[in-house]
Amino acid sequence: MNHSTSEPETENTESLRYLSKVEASAIETELVRDYRFGQQQLIEMWGYACAIAITKAFPLKSFSKKQPTILVVCGPHQSGSVGLVCARHLRIFEYEPTIYYPKRSSHSVHQDITVQCEKMDIPFLSYLPTEVQLINDAYNLVIEAMLGQDSDANDIKEPYSSILVTLKQVKIPIASVDVPLGWDAEEASKDGISPDVLISLMAPKKCATNFSGKHFLAGRFLPYDIQKKYELNLPEFPDTECLIEL
Amino acid sequence: MNHSTSEPETENTESLRYLSKVEASAIETELVRDYRFGQQQLIEMWGYACAIAITKAFPLKSFSKKQPTILVVCGPHQSGSVGLVCARHLRIFEYEPTIYYPKRSSHSVHQDITVQCEKMDIPFLSYLPTEVQLINDAYNLVIEAMLGQDSDANDIKEPYSSILVTLKQVKIPIASVDVPLGWDAEEASKDGISPDVLISLMAPKKCATNFSGKHFLAGRFLPYDIQKKYELNLPEFPDTECLIEL
Numbered sequence: 001m002n003h004s005t006s007e008p009e010t011e012n013t014e015s016l017r018y019l020s021k022v023e024a025s026a027i028e029t030e031l032v033r034d035y036r037f038g039q040q041q042l043i044e045m046w047g048y049a050c051a052i053a054i055t056k057a058f059p060l061k062s063f064s065k066k067q068p069t070i071l072v073v074c075g076p077h078q079s080g081s082v083g084l085v086c087a088r089h090l091r092i093f094e095y096e097p098t099i100y101y102p103k104r105s106s107h108s109v110h111q112d113i114t115v116q117c118e119k120m121d122i123p124f125l126s127y128l129p130t131e132v133q134l135i136n137d138a139y140n141l142v143i144e145a146m147l148g149q150d151s152d153a154n155d156i157k158e159p160y161s162s163i164l165v166t167l168k169q170v171k172i173p174i175a176s177v178d179v180p181l182g183w184d185a186e187e188a189s190k191d192g193i194s195p196d197v198l199i200s201l202m203a204p205k206k207c208a209t210n211f212s213g214k215h216f217l218a219g220r221f222l223p224y225d226i227q228k229k230y231e232l233n234l235p236e237f238p239d240t241e242c243l244i245e246l
Numbered sequence: 247m248n249h250s251t252s253e254p255e256t257e258n259t260e261s262l263r264y265l266s267k268v269e270a271s272a273i274e275t276e277l278v279r280d281y282r283f284g285q286q287q288l289i290e291m292w293g294y295a296c297a298i299a300i301t302k303a304f305p306l307k308s309f310s311k312k313q314p315t316i317l318v319v320c321g322p323h324q325s326g327s328v329g330l331v332c333a334r335h336l337r338i339f340e341y342e343p344t345i346y347y348p349k350r351s352s353h354s355v356h357q358d359i360t361v362q363c364e365k366m367d368i369p370f371l372s373y374l375p376t377e378v379q380l381i382n383d384a385y386n387l388v389i390e391a392m393l394g395q396d397s398d399a400n401d402i403k404e405p406y407s408s409i410l411v412t413l414k415q416v417k418i419p420i421a422s423v424d425v426p427l428g429w430d431a432e433e434a435s436k437d438g439i440s441p442d443v444l445i446s447l448m449a450p451k452k453c454a455t456n457f458s459g460k461h462f463l464a465g466r467f468l469p470y471d472i473q474k475k476y477e478l479n480l481p482e483f484p485d486t487e488c489l490i491e492l
Contacts (some may be wrong), residue, residue: 035365036358038286045290055486092467093486111281119281120469221338223366238302240339 016177016246021185024149027202027222027230033225034219042107043078046201047085049218049242050177053199054086055093056245057175057214066168068095073128073163075146076103079177081110082201083145086177091122100125102159130162132169137155142170144193145177149185149205151192152172164174167191167193175199183207204246205231208239218243248291259298262492263478273448273468273476281469286355289324292447293331295464296423299445300332301339302491303421303460303467310385314341317385319374319409321392322349325423327356328447329391330363332423337368341432344385346371348405356394361389376408378415388416390439395431395451397438402428413439421445429453449478450492464489 013060019027024124060068072087074080080101087097099122105111118124130134135142144167146160158165167174180184181194186206197214202222208215220237227234235241237244265273277283306314318333322327326347333343345368351357364370375381381388390413392406402410410428413420421443425431428438432452443460448468454461466483473480483490 036361038284038355038423040284040287044287045294047290052486083365089486111285112284113281119471121471221335224366225367240298 003047014233016204016235017200017227017230018204019230020206021149024202024205024232027226030226031222032044035226040112043081043109043113044085045221045242046082046219047203048089049220050082050145050199051085051089051093051144052169052241053197053216053218053243054090054095054141054175056243057197057216058173060094060143065140069139070097070141070143071097071125071135072097072143073146073167074099074101075148075150075160076105077110077148077150079148079150079179080105081113081143082148082177083143084110084113086143086145087122088113088117088120091120097143098123098125100128102128102163128163128166130166132166132171135166136171139170139172142167142174143177144174144181144195146181148178148201151179151181151183151185154184164193173197177201179205179207199243200246203230203234215246216243217246220244260479262450262481263476264384264450265476266452267450268397269476270431270448273331276472277468281472286358289327289331289355289359291467291488292328292465294335294486295447295466296328296332296389296391297335297339297386298446298487299443299462299464299489300336300341300387300421302489303462304387304419306340311386315380316341316343316384316387316389317371317395318343318345318389319392319413320345320347321394321396321406322351323356323394323396325391325394325396325425326351327359328394328423329389330356330359332389334359334363334366334369334389337366342442343389344369344371348374348409349395369390374409374412376412378417381412385418387418388413388420389423390427390441392421392427393481394424394447397425397427397429397431400430410439419443423447425451425453445489446492449476461492462489463492466490 037201072083090097173196176195178201180195183189188207199218201215220242320329336343338394418443422441424447426441429435434453445464466488
């Protein structure tokens, strides 16, 4: 982190904070209740930053397949909508996302974001192939925006448990948003998926502490008072970048 | 525009479209009604892109004053909120915006965006100094996000007419959002301000046709079908940039 080499004695207090589930949700509540950020506004910023992270980790030209296809697997709540917004921006960046969105939200914010993708002609799969080779052959990458912080390693219900089984067998790279499917927000799990890329929103969660893949922190908009109050010790983002690789 | 040099015979059909007021508002209606983009979502994307435009036109280090102060003058409607979001992101990019927002909106979307700025400790001026030297001395730059497409060269009421008088005398650079104060969306006016930088949202308006300053097109998210339907002939945005200099 910044300054930590020049002032080693303060390293502990200056190291990046990995949030518990309670802390992460307290920050979000504060953003919405006190700062009056709209849910759609937050999802838009996070989804955009996720799309930028994907372009950095997987530039268009890095794909081996002829078409820059990506499968975006979205859950019913906020994480899923971040995945939908991410897909929308990736389409604008000339990737070819396909969305699998098995459980649609009844919340109008999420529905509106879904319509944006549908109207932009992004294809939606009606089911996820159980034959994994079909996924490996059709796509260059899976973006998993399933449950995020709602993920609970001990209680994964259908359809997520089947999706988990499929994604664990996939051979193409996986990028997870915030908390990988099958993990707990506070602890990684070997029974969950093993993403190659993790995109943490706002601040990393405890489960990411020992993550060894490519790790991005996305969403550079947190008010300084919140950063200070929760002692986030965020790294310095370069220039006007909306994310940073940790 | 792209390809125009290599295919001069198709130049006319390929040149960037400058929108009438009616066309611009038709596109916006379609985005909100058919694509279900939220107003807050659009304002967030535009405000962010405006902030990026400012960082490109006026990098932090380019300012002659010791502090990177910017005066952001915001109107009561959508343009003003774009200015507020722009100020919020500029604060995160370590500029020091001060906001003048003489007529506040009673619309909750705009109020929420205002609270975000207030809670982030961005100062709000209670009046605009009529002694122009005070503005020249205190700030490096004015961002004018006053009336946008609601601007009407023939019918500028208070407080905008006084603000116009003041801004016309200002010596520091001015960056206008979408339609400069005192212009009409379809025609530039010598009675209006003469901004150094113009940031067009979505697609440029007719008034920008002969603009000779630095001109940015901000907001790269328009669905391809809309671009085609309105024959916008947008230039190719570089990489993942959310804007382009025209």
